[in-house]
Amino acid sequence: xxxxxxxxxxxxxxxxxxxxxxxxxxxxxxxxxxxxxxxxxxxxxxxxxxxxxxxxxxxxxxxxxxxxxxxxxxxxxxxxxxxxxxxxxxxxxxxxxxxxxxxxxxxxxxxxxxxxxxxxxxxxxxxxxxxxxxxxxxxxxxxxxxxxxxxxxxxxxxxxxxxxxxxxxxxxxxxxxxxxxxxxxxxxxxxxxxxxxxxxxxxxxxxxxxxxxxxxxxxxxxxxxxxxxxxxxxxxxxxxxxxxxxxxxxxxxxxxxxxxxxxxxxxxxxxxxxxxxxxxxxxxxxxxxxxxxxxxxxxxxxxxxxxxxxxxxxxxxxxxxxxxxxxxxxxxxxxxxxxxxxxxxxxxxxxxxxxxxxxxxxxxxxxxxxxxxxxxxxxxxxxxxxxxxxxxxxxxxxxxxxxxxxxxxxxxxxxx
Amino acid sequence: xxxxxxxxxxxxxxxxxxxxxxxxxxxxxxxxxxxxxxxxxxxxxxxxxxxxxxxxxxxxxxxxxxxxxxxxxxxxxxxxxxxxxxxxxxxxxxxxxxxxxxxxxxxxxxxxxxxxxxxxxxxxxxxxxxxxxxxxxxxxxxxxxxxxxxxxxxxxxxxxxxxxxxxxxxxxxxxxxxxxxxxxxxxxxxxxxxxxxxxxxxxxxxxxxxxxxxxxxxxxxxxxxxxxxxxxxxxxxxxxxxxxxxxxxxxxxxxxxxxxxxxxxxxxxxxxxxxxxxxxxxxxxxxxxxxxxxxxxxxxxxxxxxxxxxxxxxxxxxxxxxxxxxxxxxxxxxxxxxxxxxxxxxxxxxxxxxxxxxxxxxxxxxxxxxxxxxxxxxxxxxxxxxxxxxxxxxxxxxxxxxxxxxxxxxxxxxxx
Numbered sequence: 001x002x003x004x005x006x007x008x009x010x011x012x013x014x015x016x017x018x019x020x021x022x023x024x025x026x027x028x029x030x031x032x033x034x035x036x037x038x039x040x041x042x043x044x045x046x047x048x049x050x051x052x053x054x055x056x057x058x059x060x061x062x063x064x065x066x067x068x069x070x071x072x073x074x075x076x077x078x079x080x081x082x083x084x085x086x087x088x089x090x091x092x093x094x095x096x097x098x099x100x101x102x103x104x105x106x107x108x109x110x111x112x113x114x115x116x117x118x119x120x121x122x123x124x125x126x127x128x129x130x131x132x133x134x135x136x137x138x139x140x141x142x143x144x145x146x147x148x149x150x151x152x153x154x155x156x157x158x159x160x161x162x163x164x165x166x167x168x169x170x171x172x173x174x175x176x177x178x179x180x181x182x183x184x185x186x187x188x189x190x191x192x193x194x195x196x197x198x199x200x201x202x203x204x205x206x207x208x209x210x211x212x213x214x215x216x217x218x219x220x221x222x223x224x225x226x227x228x229x230x231x232x233x234x235x236x237x238x239x240x241x242x243x244x245x246x247x248x249x250x251x252x253x254x255x256x257x258x259x260x261x262x263x264x265x266x267x268x269x270x271x272x273x274x275x276x277x278x279x280x281x282x283x284x285x286x287x288x289x290x291x292x293x294x295x296x297x298x299x300x301x302x303x304x305x306x307x308x309x310x311x312x313x314x315x316x317x318x319x320x321x322x323x324x325x326x327x328x329x330x331x332x333x334x335x336x337x338x339x340x341x342x343x344x345x346x347x348x349x350x351x352x353x354x355x356x357x358x359x360x361x362x363x364x365x366x367x368x369x370x371x372x373x374x375x376x377x378x379x380x381x382x383x384x385x386x387x388x389x390x391x392x393x394x395x396x397x398x399x400x401x402x403x404x405x406x407x408x409x410x411x412x413x414x415x416x
Numbered sequence: 417x418x419x420x421x422x423x424x425x426x427x428x429x430x431x432x433x434x435x436x437x438x439x440x441x442x443x444x445x446x447x448x449x450x451x452x453x454x455x456x457x458x459x460x461x462x463x464x465x466x467x468x469x470x471x472x473x474x475x476x477x478x479x480x481x482x483x484x485x486x487x488x489x490x491x492x493x494x495x496x497x498x499x500x501x502x503x504x505x506x507x508x509x510x511x512x513x514x515x516x517x518x519x520x521x522x523x524x525x526x527x528x529x530x531x532x533x534x535x536x537x538x539x540x541x542x543x544x545x546x547x548x549x550x551x552x553x554x555x556x557x558x559x560x561x562x563x564x565x566x567x568x569x570x571x572x573x574x575x576x577x578x579x580x581x582x583x584x585x586x587x588x589x590x591x592x593x594x595x596x597x598x599x600x601x602x603x604x605x606x607x608x609x610x611x612x613x614x615x616x617x618x619x620x621x622x623x624x625x626x627x628x629x630x631x632x633x634x635x636x637x638x639x640x641x642x643x644x645x646x647x648x649x650x651x652x653x654x655x656x657x658x659x660x661x662x663x664x665x666x667x668x669x670x671x672x673x674x675x676x677x678x679x680x681x682x683x684x685x686x687x688x689x690x691x692x693x694x695x696x697x698x699x700x701x702x703x704x705x706x707x708x709x710x711x712x713x714x715x716x717x718x719x720x721x722x723x724x725x726x727x728x729x730x731x732x733x734x735x736x737x738x739x740x741x742x743x744x745x746x747x748x749x750x751x752x753x754x755x756x757x758x759x760x761x762x763x764x765x766x767x768x769x770x771x772x773x774x775x776x777x778x779x780x781x782x783x784x785x786x787x788x789x790x791x792x793x794x795x796x797x798x799x800x801x802x803x804x805x806x807x808x809x810x811x812x813x814x815x816x817x818x819x820x821x822x823x824x825x826x827x828x829x830x831x832x
Contacts, residue, residue, distance in 0.1 A: 105784055363822070365826075368825060379517055409782070412784075415785045
């Protein structure tokens with residue numbers, strides 16, 4: 001594990017320099033990084049071709065190969081992403097708060113980088129550039145550990161990024177890539193408390209679970225969203241409600257902020273549910289419903305099991321349940337939800353406010369699709385992931401969420 | 417482990433109620449809790465007498481017995497503590513930020529409780545009341561797991577607190593105490609991700625290390641402080657500097673914000689170090705120094721080893737090192753420090769600002785004692801501990817640090 005210890009030491013040293021660099025220098029670094037990718041696209045594509053070749057030989061699925069594939073467009077997107085991050089405001093050195101104590105001490109709470117961030121991800125090589133961009137901008141060194149199938153692509157990208165950093169007099173160690181992609185090395189990395197301040201896993205549920213359960217370094221858990229749309233009796237615009245349900249379910253079913261369950265107030269169900277089901281069926285959505293839903297919509301609706309309500313389908317399937325009102329909807333979400341994104345559709349003021357207060361989730365929506373839980377949609381300009389835990393950051397994580405703070409305390413001889 | 421699962425479920429249910437209760441109700445609860453302790457002091461003292469008896473029979477040290485001991489004064493302090501927390505501002509429902517997106521979505525970032533907080537602590541039974549107070553005020557249910565030696569005292573206190581909650585119509589499950597104090601139960605508790613949102617260990621280094629290494633629930637690490645006072649060449653008031661060094665080392669040597677090392681610029685050492693050493697020796701401090709320190713101060717100074725500079729003595733011992741200037745001081749602190757509290761004593765503006773920027777610590781002081789890193793001293797009114805990690809909270813943790821946030825997003829039909 002000497003490779004990892006060397007990377008850890010390099011990243012620590014680099015973080016000390018990067019953490020006090022000016023935003024101008026960090027932005028110059030991002031521009032150099034973008035240019036390095038553009039100018040050396042052939043080198044990246046060559047490495048990627050070898051990864052793709054290995055993946056095909058290993059019999060990987062077409063979807064897997066697609067995720068692994070780079071082309072000029074995707075390299076252009078990575079470079080654009082670096083420049084977009086450069087254009088964002090500096091998250092460092094902001095004074096969050098400050099006050100003077102009766103004894104004269106002046107306390108200032110100021111944003112600073114986290115330090116060294118470990119990122120463990122899967123087969124998309126663009127994560128290498130995206131994650132590096134966010135870390136560099138926020139003054140954090142990063143240790144990137146991508147999937148073994150993308151190693152050659154990731155190495156080509158990471159080498160170009162490190163080289164670009166050196167050109168603006170920042171340490172190459174600001175962006176480190178782990179080249180030993182063994183399980184043991186990942187395990188070792190997750191225990192490197194001396195070198196890593198935080199670990200962020202990006203990928204599927206099993207990757208995230210493995211990191212959460214094995215890491216000794218503090219983790220920010222991203223991931224699972226079993227999101228609900230609740231159509232309340234006070235919903236006044238049923239066509240709008242149908243549009244929101246359709247959007248939340250079908251606009252991109254594979255992502256964590258897509259809706260997985262639809263709750264409908266019983267009194268509204270006869271007028272709402274048939275039109276909503278029609279629109280969903282037209283888009284190929286399978287409905288799994290409670291007995292009352294089946295009674296209303298007929299045999300095309302599969303019976304929903306207890307398991308269905310717990311499931312994040314990530315697919316064109318929607319569980320449906322009629323509820324007696326707000327209390328049952330809130331209780332259902334509390335039992336089955338994953339505290340990610342939850343929506344109520346209503347024109348009833350008291351119901352909207354009560355739902356917003358009582359539902360425990362990173363984002364609670366009134367009359368909008370759950371699909372907006374996203375760094376870009378929130379206006380953060382970008383995101384490193386969507387936190388599904390309560391510690392440190394909740395919901396979309398942009399640059400601000402990659403910082404911590406320090407207290408600077410100025411005195412003139414104070415003692416206790 | 418059925419006991420723990422039952423406590424977990426009770427705490428989860430209680431948190432849902434407590435989290436949306438009014439601050440008036442939470443404050444009434446705290447007052448009831450204070451009265452319950454005062455009115456039933458005899459019951460607490462009786463339980464404590466049995467704990468003390470067992471501790472003495474088990475041959476525990478006098479210091480241990482002292483920490484375990486309750487009396488009317490200490491019970492009064494617990495009640496006062498509950499009332500002081502009641503008097504603090506509500507940390508919940510504060511709007512931290514808010515903005516409108518171009519598509520019309522109104523996003524509001526609002527403080528909410530973390531949910532269920534697990535607290536693992538050692539032999540001081542007053543922690544039971546102190547921790548419960550902070551959790552109730554911040555809308556969090558808590559599962560308290562104290563040391564086995566204090567079980568009867570803790571149970572008496574926790575029963576009174578739970579009973580008081582019921583009197584103001586809050587669930588007794590807001591304050592849960594684990595009565596199985598086995599190692600296995602602690603281990604199991606640390607893995608209860610379904611029920612606990614965060615774990616906070618309070619106690620000695622070995623307890624904290626054990627929690628950090630074994631927990632699957634997110635942990636806030638509190639603890640080790642290897643703090644430095646650096647006397648810079650530009651220090652203009654040497655008597656003030658001596659007073660600060662003496663205070664940082666001796667005012668309460670056993671705590672994490674006490675100084676463990678003194679760094680002195682070489683050019684200042686001949687005028688500063690002898691007077692500082694004299695003051696420290698008068699207070700019984702043992703000095704362990706580098707060769708140059710020994711040359712200046714003579715044979716009374718023990719030679720400092722590499723290990724000394726890494727050590728948090730928590731005792732009347734101070735490591736001393738002469739340095740060539742700011743850069744060496746910053747490098748030394750980076751190598752040996754634990755990022756807790758670091759001080760520079762100087763009248764040089766540039767040196768002060770550079771030290772504040774470059775030293776990575778929860779609190780960086782200019783011309784003040786490191787002993788101020790404390791919730792009370794920072795003006796938080798109270799504290800649950802001092803975080804020594806960068807995730808979520810850094811430095812003293814008051815009520816605000818026991819909250820997270822949710823986004824409430826109000827729309828009028830937005831879809832992606």
